[in-house]
Amino acid sequence: MKEKFTICIFTENQVGLLHRLTTIFTRRHINIESLTTSEAELDGVHRFTISVECEEEQVEKLSKQLSKQVGTLEADYYREEETVWQEIALFKVSTNAFFNGTQLEEIIRSHRTRILEIEPNYVVLEQTGYKEDTQTLFEKLKPFGILEFVRSGRVSISKTNVPFKKEKETILKKEKH
Amino acid sequence: MLETQEKTLSTESTTRMNGAKAIMECLVHEGVELIYGYPGGAIMPVYDALYDYQDQVQHVLTRHEQGATHAAQGYARVTNKTGVVFATSGPGATNLVTGLADALIDSTPMVCITGQVFAKLLGTDAFQETDVISITMAVTKWNYQITKASEIPDVMAKAFYIANSGRPGPVIIDITKNAQLELLDFAYKKTTAIRSYNPIQKADENELTKAAELLNNAKKPYILFGQGVTLSGAETELKQLVEKSGIPAAWTILGLSAMETDHPLNVGMLGMHGNYAPNVLTNECDVLFAVGMRFDDRVTGKVDGYAPQAKVIHLDIDPSEINKIIEADVALVGDAKETLQRLLPLIEQNVHPEWLQQFKDLDQMEWDKVIEKEIQPKEGLITMGEVIHLINEETEGDHIIVTDVGQHQMVACRYAKFAKHRSNVTSGGLGTMGFALPAGLGAQMGAPDRCVIAVIGDGGFQMTIQELATIAQTKTPLKILILNNQFLGMVRQWQELFFDKRYSSVELENPDFQMISEGMGVPAILTKERASLKADIQKWLNHEGPCLLEVRVGKENNVFPMVPAGATVAEIRLD
Incomplete structure (x- = not known):
């Protein structure tokens, strides 16, 4: 059954990364309903908020493939009721x-x-x-x-967890690449 | 494999040089000894720098950039080193696309370096300008455009790290001409970590315990292995696991040669044209342990009917492979070697004679109905299987077999024996016709002391036939086998079986391969008769340099067994 999901991705701020991420949607023939991207609270880190309508199985696989791209720090997806x-x-x-x-x-x-x-x-x-x-x-x-x-596209904050918390701490320690 | 464990190699002081020389220095620091490529306007400064490095780095001029990519792939697959390709901008770069796609889907480490127009001309439709970054986005693990010379050392170090860590894959670095000409202060430091890239996770301890419990308590456990075993160098661990647990193991075509083919617990090939028992019994096992494989649709057949009765344990380095096709009851995300090493002590010594007997019974059926007449035919035209069988007899399985795509590929994978690891190179995921001739060149250069045989159909051969000239020029002693049935055989087989024998654009009126080969500097032998086949194979294999053997085989032979499209693996047909 199709549902609306919000995908939240934290990435490096690099030329072409948006393209790399959107090809993953294209491959699976999933239409992006809305997309917002801007700098996150960390220097050099960008946050994408992407809303899609698809099956949960699809969005789960999509998120994993988004996660594995070089340049992606984290990718999660949320149901409508899990975000504001x-x-x-x-x-x-x-x-x-x-x-x-x-x-x-x-x-x-x-x-x-x-x-x-x-x-x-x-x-x-x-x-x-x-x-x-x-x-x-x-x-x-x-x-x-x-x-x-x-x-504009959607900006959203999750109700259920604090995304990127662990990563934030470790990233701040690691050398910026 | 675990690059993070590598020691950092850095030059303390910096040296002033131009970008082109810096690229060569980066390659030397990464231990690159061999480059395949093709020069052109936008990469000329790099080729000029290469001139001074000829005694450290060999450059092979292929006859087409696609050939360069496949050669680099063949080299990478047999050596586990990163294949390196040079190409110019525009058409040079677009010709890399097929090789990149092939390397991505088959997880082959490769770094391609393309020249690009001056940075100030980017986006202006300059001569030989193409947006190679956008074009290759979907077929690379990573790509980057360098527009300033100062970026070169860091980006190159990153490229090599990404290409050959975690799940390997192709990387393309596009370098504008001004960046090749500008001066920089060069210092090199190998990349050992990137904050937004997590190549290897460690399999969860609880999942590992669960996996061991399932395997220890199973009545009909079954191991399927893929290229992950080869890529992580886990061949010994796999063998130890199989022998300790007594569990039969079957392979995907990229897993082939990770375990000796004559091992009593190696039960054969999975998938559409795989062996009968491994497919049928997939739907009878109670625990299925997939090691370093990704449940390709050619392996699973109809997914809904794939091992519905079995508990599935899936070990893969790539977390996005877990639950992608087949739901895993136990997920082990990690490096195959490291994970199997941790699993081994938890596995109990066991044997499964009755379960193994089931495989043997079905093997006998396959032998009677298919294999015997394929590899030891008494009459009719020569079969592909008997050629491979005779090669096995000559080499005793000590060969590297590189295959193209189609019927000959399936036959070679089914019947070739392998005594050594890293000995099977094929285009699995992408199914790229034209792969084998250049990949064979690369494999032979990567393993100069081994007998490397490129098995090719008459269709695929004509897609990259020009690389015969590269093979002749480099005097690479590759043995080329053309199994000529004068058809695009696999497509013809499908048209026969599923399209009512309406043969649509599959018949080939071939040129004289003997004349072409000889004309390009590779001696050739033609075999039409069974009577001379063995002697011709011996003559061909014993020839000192490169040599081509063309064997005319039955025109309308089919490859069986076969899992028809849309059928489950248990519905595999023997005829």
């Missing part, structure tokens, strides 16, 4: 839209949407939450005209 996650969405709407009644203002208040920037021509809004949350806001803003929209 968020996605961020940015919306660019026309400033004029705010001058036609209070409807837009009410939407922003009820969703606790942040206003990031106000310019004469446009306003940039930020919404953090699950995909459903940002999607609901998208639908509500749509009638007002959305000039541009972007949604």
Whole structure:
């Protein structure tokens, strides 16, 4: 049975490593639903958060093959209920839209949407939450005209364990390679 | 194998030199004596540096870069050393892909060094530029592009460490031309650890105890071994285990020669064209102990019907192999040699005469229905099996057999006898036609004192036939055997059995192999008649230099037994 999983990978910060990791998904014909990568708390270590929909057997094998790549420090996977996650969405709407009644203002208040920037021509809004949350806001803003929209991949933190804890301590001791 | 135990070899002071010379210095520090390669624009500085190292490092100019990779593989497989390849950018680099894929799936240590356009030209569609890093991502254990000369010593040390530690595999290092020309202060230190690479784990003590209990209490225990035994040098430990426990052992084609073929507990070959008893009894054993093998689909047949009754113990160095195909009841993740050494004291002395008798009974059936007429035919055209059988008689199993892919490969693996380890080289996982001729060259150069025989079909021979010239030029005394049935035999066999004899693009109108071979400088013998076969084999094997023997064999002979696609191993057919 297919399920949603979040894969968390810690790697060296090296050119091409993203490609090496994604080929493992390609080989097994697994589609990446979302992918976020940025520097982790350790110098030179990157953290990937990848969400996929597949069978557990597949994600388990995938994680092992991700783990064994030279440059991977750790790879784990989590079920939906084992993680807390968020996605961020940015919306660019026309400033004029705010001058036609209070409807837009009410939407922003009820969703606790942040206003990031106000310019004469446009306003940039930020919404953090699950995909459903940002999607609901998208639908509500749509009638007002959305000039541009972007949604990030998932960032997630596990409920069940502290990933990378052991490794972190030993890595800090080891010579950086 | 355990590179971490190696002493660090470092040069104390630094020397000023260019990147190309630094590459040669790295190779010398890694003990490289032999390189296969092909020069071109982007790697010319390295070839220029090589000129000064000719008395330390031999370079063999193959006739195609693919040939260089397979030669390096053949060399690596018989020596356990890392094979080294040079190629230029663009087409030189893309021609390495098949060899890299083959080396990855068959866990062969190899370091390929490719030239690349100047760093400032990267991504501009420069002459002979190709993104070799992206192209080879899926077929290498590791790859890296060097754009600055100062990176060379560290990256090269890492390349050699990664290629030949843990589960070995191919590495490609792409070096831009400016990095070959720039100066650096050279100092070399061998890599002994990388923080994001864990090549060898230690098998869990509890799992080891569980494995011993299962094996000691089993009524019908069964060992399957693969190349992991050879790669870790665990041949002695395997033999000790088999002899102490009295457990019959069968092999995958990459495991072949890790145990003498005439050992009474060596019960033969697994898989699609393996022996009858080892396949049938896979589904009767109560404990199945897999040592250094990965349950390839050609070994398991239908996975759902593979040894469902057995408790499975799986020993492999690669944790991602555990539960990949067959669920393991006991998982031993570790080096085969070290793990078997720890397991041995826990194993009780035992014998299993009734269980062994089951193998012998089925062996007799296979002998009567298949083997006898294959290796000792009385009439009809020459069979592939009888050629291999006669070679066994001549060499008494003291040979290295290198095979290509197809019917001849299955026949050679089934019937070749092996008295020594590291003596079987074949393209197992990838099934690369054209592998054997260059791999045979590499194997012979790696084992100059041994009788090395490359067994090749008439189809595969024409894929890398140009390496005959390399063999002639290097005067490598390889013995080349062409088993010519004028068909792509294995495909034809499948078309006969499963596609209603609709022979689609499998018949070959071959050139005159005798003329080609002679023309390229390799003497050739042609055998068409059974009457002259033995004498021709003797003449061929006794020839001092390289020699080719072409044997015309039955055109439409099939390889049996056979596990049909989609069938379980127990459903193996004898005809």
